[in-house]
Amino acid sequence: MRCPCGCGQRIELPLLDEANPHWRLRIDKEGRPTLSPSIWLRDGCRSHFFVRAGRVIWVW
Template identity: 60%
Template sequence: MRCPCGCGDTIELMVLDGARPRWDITVDHSGRPSLHPSVWRNIGCRSHFWVRRGRIQWCK
């Protein structure tokens, strides 16, 4: 996915069992994805956010 901050970086998130770190993805009845845990970039723009029901929720 592209970083939602607008920096243009590509973010790769592992969703495979046994991968470390690993994210869980769920899709609701309307097709909106959610990720758990939050995405916290420790390089580049250093964005920290949740994807919940297809929307970005920025951590403060």
């Protein structure tokens, strides 16, 4: 995915349980994704956000 702040940074999130760290992806009945835990970019724009039911929720 690309960073939702608009900087264009490519974000890769491992979903395999064997990866460390890894994220969990759930899709609701309407097809909207939820990712956990939050996504926190340590470099570049340093965005920190959650994806819940297809919406970006910023951590300020």
